[in-house]
Amino acid sequence: MNRLSPFNVVSLTLGFAFLYLPMVILVIYSFNESKLVTVWAGFSTKWYGELVRNEAFLDAALVTLQVALLTSTLATILGTCAAYVLIRMHRFPGRTLFSGMIYAPLVMPDVILGLSLLLLFIGLNVDRGVLTIVLAHTTFAMCYVSVVVSSRLVAFDRSLEEAALDLGATPFQTFRLVTLPIIAPAVISGWLLAFTLSLDDLVIASFTAGPSSTTLPMKIFSAVRLGVSPEINALSTIMIAIVTVGVITASLVSKRAAVRRLREEKAAERA
Amino acid sequence: MRRLILIAIPYVWLLALFLIPFFIVVKISLSDVALARPPYMPQLDWSAGWEGIRNFFAALDFENFGFLTTDDLYWKAYLSSLQIAGISTLLTLIVGFPIAYGMARAPEHWRPTLMMLVILPFWTSFLIRVYAWMGILSQNGLLNGVLMSLGVIGEPLTILNTDVAVYIGIVYTYLPFMILPIYAALEKLDSSLLEAAEDLGCSRLTAFWLITVPLSKQGVIAGCFLVFIPAVGEFVIPSLLGGSETLMIGKVLYEEFFSNRDWPVASAVAVVLLLILVIPIVLFQRNEQKQREAEG
Structure with missing residues (x-):
């Protein structure tokens, strides 16, 4: 099974080219001197300069960041509660409605x-x-968080919680000292997911925003409707860079944590 | 007591901000448009007591739903949304399956990296990924430039602002949703089954058709629903990549609300859209449940 046929190699290459080329092109053209998309007029960072001077974009970015930070924190708390209820409490009135919602x-x-x-x-x-x-x-992001957290809660050894309760911990102490540290990676990735969902949303924000609270996606959408602009290319490049660095850092950190856990477990076994 | 509070907090939140708003949409879809603030009537008059509530219910009717059937803009928009979503789902499957298949056959130590490469675009802004295609597909865009300089075409092709651009946009943005469930199904596939089939004289293609395809069915179904359901109500892709003839119900709803300011009709459009989507949503849930049972 572990041999790639030429067909596999071709489909993987074409597939990843399809996924990544449009974004690579976007990044390249954000450094284009010319305002036209097809004409390459030499390397320049002037569109980044224009972007930094554009106060409307900066204001929108601040609003978006504020919304995303509040949303992801609230959604993580509510979503973790919801996941706990969904996985650990099997009988209460209206449970079907709850999981449906x-x-x-x-x-x-x-x-x-x-x-x-x-x-x-x-x-x-x-x-x-x-x-x-x-x-x-928060309303839709908490649902994503609860799905992520509940998959971790399902794969959880419940005897650890029972042991803590037997040894005299209160249910709240048990949650704080046993459950939470174990589900922490899922809670963190839920927070990140809620953060990006909020950062990214255009439609729901357009419906629920007031006149003085334009978010970045709303600003980008109204600019982009008029056509391609190098300033938006520059903004997109910055956003792509932030996400790439964030995702790679997160995965490296979680990989290191997994390796450390494995080493500690081995050490404990030897002892 | 603590237990009650723990259940109540997320429960009340979802009731207040998900379920009740939805009943408000249903209520307004039964109201009439009015030149007032808010622009619909009747308004529930609590001060008039029982009489007020009776009058309120008497004024509700299904007129807006009747209107949806008489103006052919709406049913055409529903049909064309279903059609565009269906075709795009099929195209996404055709593009996504070979990628998922290649990933599942790649050496084990490559797989986490390949997984991350599929997930990474999902974390990048949806809007930016759609926007990226505007520069490529436009009349004087990159694709036409490359094709013309290669001499493949003499005149620039019109792709942007057509349905073709919408298909490309949907396939591109929803591809990870198709790849991941199929990959998850293929990765679990026991390769000794394929070896046994080949030993017993099956050709590679027959073995693929008789073993790989049926065993990845659940993943394919999950992927198709994950693409189809949100694509039906898509708004951003048809408004940026589609043309004035591209009819999609998400766009119609948005414009009915913000441009025509006809809230009752917009609400009726939303209610019908939801009724249409209930069938695939229920089928999807059932498929997921079946898969969970098969695993558990």
């Missing part, structure tokens, strides 16, 4: 989620702004 937002079209939340905010006469975007984002 966790899974439905994962496949629900953004336009429906956005529309329904906007109608709620208008019905309650809430002023729309950063807060309403955070509420909306």
